[in-house]
Structure formats: structure tokens, C-alpha cells
Amino acid sequence: MKNFFAALLLGAGLIAGAPAQAQQPVVLKWAHGYETSEPFHTQAQAMAQKIKTATAGRVEIELFPASALGGEADYSKKLAAGEIDMAYIGINVLARDYAPLGVVGFPFLFSDPDHVRRFLVSPVFDELRKGYEAQSRNHLMAAIYYGARHVTSNKPINSPKDMQGLKLRVPDAPTYKLFARSMGATATPMPFAKVYDALKSGEIDAQENPLPTILAKKFYEVQKSVTLTGHMYDMLGIVISPAALQRMSAGDRTIVNDIIRKDAVWASVQIIARELVAEGKLGETGIKVIRPDRQAFVEAALKAVSPADLQARPGDYEKIRDLVKAGAH
Numbered sequence: 001m002k003n004f005f006a007a008l009l010l011g012a013g014l015i016a017g018a019p020a021q022a023q024q025p026v027v028l029k030w031a032h033g034y035e036t037s038e039p040f041h042t043q044a045q046a047m048a049q050k051i052k053t054a055t056a057g058r059v060e061i062e063l064f065p066a067s068a069l070g071g072e073a074d075y076s077k078k079l080a081a082g083e084i085d086m087a088y089i090g091i092n093v094l095a096r097d098y099a100p101l102g103v104v105g106f107p108f109l110f111s112d113p114d115h116v117r118r119f120l121v122s123p124v125f126d127e128l129r130k131g132y133e134a135q136s137r138n139h140l141m142a143a144i145y146y147g148a149r150h151v152t153s154n155k156p157i158n159s160p161k162d163m164q165g166l167k168l169r170v171p172d173a174p175t176y177k178l179f180a181r182s183m184g185a186t187a188t189p190m191p192f193a194k195v196y197d198a199l200k201s202g203e204i205d206a207q208e209n210p211l212p213t214i215l216a217k218k219f220y221e222v223q224k225s226v227t228l229t230g231h232m233y234d235m236l237g238i239v240i241s242p243a244a245l246q247r248m249s250a251g252d253r254t255i256v257n258d259i260i261r262k263d264a265v266w267a268s269v270q271i272i273a274r275e276l277v278a279e280g281k282l283g284e285t286g287i288k289v290i291r292p293d294r295q296a297f298v299e300a301a302l303k304a305v306s307p308a309d310l311q312a313r314p315g316d317y318e319k320i321r322d323l324v325k326a327g328a329h
Helices: 002-011 039-054 072-081 099-105 113-120 123-136 174-182 192-201 211-216 242-246 250-285 294-304 316-327
Strands: 026-031 059-064 086-090 139-153 167-170 186-189 206-210 225-240 288-290
Touching (some): 039 059, 072 086, 072 225, 099 174, 113 123, 113 316, 139 211, 139 250, 174 186, 206 211, 206 225, 211 250, 225 250, 225 294
Parallel strands (some): 026 086, 167 186, 167 206, 225 288
Antiparallel strands (some): 139 206, 139 225
């Protein structure tokens, strides 16, 4: 009997000199599709280090960049299956799980990066975030500014009518296709890796992307002009699965959430700065930079399509637009 109780005490670490079992850290797999040189990855690294320090090593984040664990379109399923714990997922992609989020991709909804900032701290974004979480069960911790999308082409685009009939490459998602339709262009989805060669061969006439992407992929080599339409301001969500949250203590969940929300703001600042640099560098490549009457594009889009086409909740479009007025002086 004496040996029996001694064994129990030893197992519980209650006998003097018995070593307490060290707590194993919670290791979270964070997947994304960006290269290690891009701000999205370097900022995720910074977040991971801050979280490890703030939790005294109780929570560690292992990053899997460059689509090492699959593509963005698969991340929601992988979160549910427990194959990954966290991911960068575009807000327009998250709309596949909760359709009302698609309103953020409506053509010309946002006016500038500060408009996006006001949206991300607004009640309407909080409502959409909660709706997504209730539908998907995943937690949308924060969103990062991804960039304004612009159109490159060989034919100069000075007004909406210049886009009619244009074979425009867009990502294979409803929001991007809606922009093409709103301008009378022919939406031509294709894998991003094929875009340069398709532009060079004439298979497509034009494409649309943020300026840093246009510069990095050297589209200026196969296109004569870039029109600063700013037709969509993309945002990138940082999403974590409910299973991953449950593996952490309540205190550590708060620490992780607070660090990611705070650092998402700094990541957005870095992306905006990157856009400004890219605009200057594109001007040095010889490509013609066109600054059109954007209001003409806005009016043309509203005549052709509606937020209801993206299953937006009634009133959300107007609430988001009104955030511009709230920031006006």
C-alpha cells in the first residue's frame, strides 16, 4: 500500500525532488501563398516572434509560405480538417463561405486606402466579420490592406467605353468577374502564372492587379499602358480555426488576438508604402500611366451592376460608401 501511494505522488510530481513535467507548447501551422520576401510573410514572422515572447513560449507559430500547404482556395477546407491552423485568405475568397462579405469587392466601392482603414474599424465590418464566423465557425482575427487594383492594356483606357469588348484576365471569383461585366469587358479567368505569356501572345488584351504586382511580374514588358482605375481595394484576412483556439488557454487566446490585430495595422502601412514606391518605379519603365476620370467609371459600374449581384446585405453598400463622408473635412 505504501508503494502504491508513493507511486501516485511521484506521478503527480508531489514528492520533493520529482521533476514537474514541462508544458508542451501549442504549435500552430500558418499557411499562405506569398513569397518569403513579401511584406505579408515578413510581418507574419514578426507576429509569430512577438506571440512566442508574450506567451513565454506557450504558443509557437510555424509558417508555411509560397503555397507549401496548398492554395488559398483550399485553406477554408484545410482549416476545418485540421490540416492547418491559420491562414491568410483574401476577403473576396472568404465570401465563398459567407456571401455578404462579397460587397467589399463591388467595383469602385472604396475611394482610397484611408477609406479601407475606416471600413476595417467600422460597425459594418464587425457585423460582416461576425456573420462570417457564425457561418464558417472560423475566427477572422484581422484584415490587412492588400492593395488597389488597376488595369494594364495595350489599348489606352481613358474612359469606360474603352474597355468594351476587351479580353480582360481576372481571377476566377465572382467579384472580379463582376468588374469586367460592369465595364462591358469579357472576363477571362486564367491561372496567374500564365498571364504574362497570354498578354505577350495576344490571347488576352489586358489584366488587372495592384501596382507592386504589375511591377514585380514585369507586365510593362508586354503592355503599353496602365490605367489607375482603383476599381477594387483588396483586403487579406488572417483566419484561425476554432480547434486551434481551443488548444490555447483563454489568456493566450487574448494575447494572440491582440498582437495580430495590432500588427495588422502596421502591415497595412507597409503595403501602402510599397504601392507608392511601385507607382514611381513603373513611371521609369516607359509604360504610359493614365489617370482617368474615375467618377465616370463609378457611374458606369452602377448603371450596369448592383451590390445585390454579390448577395450583399441591404444597406451595406451605402453604409460603406458613407464612411467616405465620415472622413471628409
